Amino acid sequence: MYIVDRRLNPSGKSLENRQRFLRRAKALVQSAVKKSSQSRDIKDVLEGGEVAIPLDGMNEPRFRREGGTRDMVLPGNKKFIEGDMLPRSGEGGGGKARQAGTGDSEDAFRFVLSREEFIDMFLDDLELPDLAKRRLASTEGEGIQRAGYTTSGSPANISINRTMQIAMARRVALRRPRARTLEELEAEAAAASGEYRAKLLEEIETLKAKMKRIPYIDPIDIRYRRFETMPKPVAQAVMFCLMDVSGSMSEHMKDLAKRFYMLLYVFLTRRYRHVDIVFIRHTDKAEEVDEETFFHGPASGGTLVSSALAAMNEIVRDRYRPSDWNIYAAQASDGDNLHADSELTGQLLTEMILPVTQFFAYLEVSEATVSVFDEMPDSSLWTLYERLRTNGATLSMRRVAERSQIYPVFHELFHRRQNQERVAP
Structure with missing residues (x-):
């Protein structure tokens, strides 16, 4: 049963x-x-x-007896008697159905x-291609730091230097006799005689009594090192989203780009405690905008990819120093770019952007179906980036035409590889 x-x-x-x-x-x-x-x-x-x-x-290994004759009682039998032939599984009975209309699945x-x-x-099964941690500069963790002194605490935290300083200040303030003063008076009394000697001995006894009343170290002098929690720097990253929003970019293309950006953002938040995101859209000029404007704001004009790279470079220089931040960038475009802009785009990418980024991905999107997209000639931007890669530029490139391709492409970019080489920061 x-x-x-x-x-x-x-x-x-x-x-x-x-x-x-x-x-x-x-x-x-x-x-x-x-x-x-x-x-x-x-x-x-x-x-x-x-x-x-x-x-x-869900099947688990289990032992059972094979062969032999067994008597079994199956509750709920209102149909069959001894000698009846039972139908095969999937043909009117229970079990897994092989085709529609045959049995119960x-x-x-x-x-x-x-x-x-x-x-x-x-x-x-995903990992970032370069998880080098640069100098830490965030404030989301907690650490311990020195915070002065306190009058109570653990004996292990006693500050001897501070305790002796306070004890000395107290002895000076209360005019506690010094041992050297007593030694000088005792030597003088030993050499004196008569009434003067008796006076010196009386003064010595008075100073000794005062010395006993004012101890060398009093419990109120003891000080302990104090510690308190403080914000502790943790690893942080910034993600730049660059996208062409000229008239040739349809809503379908923008949706493909958005899905890729969201996957990358969620992925980064699993690896870093603090992640900033910067949206840069461009036509023939670039601007930093919020997410709503980035994906849905109207825009018109030509296409100059160099304007977006220049804007990113300026933001990095002003707000995200490469020594403090792990920088990631993802660019989405339909591949169009003014031919005269290719040289400047390549120069900005290889000399300004790639040297400071941990990872740069170019996603080329299209309205075409997958089969048609694969047979289309390379776009001007794809040709430029492919040439830069051939010359040693460290950037990743993928093409996407349908929603179902987003995760496979993302998985291909970040799939965990054995003995993966780490890119030096």
């Missing part, structure tokens, strides 16, 4: 069992996550939720993932 538990995952289920299941069925769950993400809107792609995996992947196993579990599965 098989019992199928069709209840939803209760919140109190053992966390250890849940993690064990995710490890055992990782490949199936990860495949379901990738499939689920393709049908979601980009703003909801990493929000977690329910995924389904086939029951075939088995339900897929449905599993609810939290947002963190969904993201971990979604990005598990």
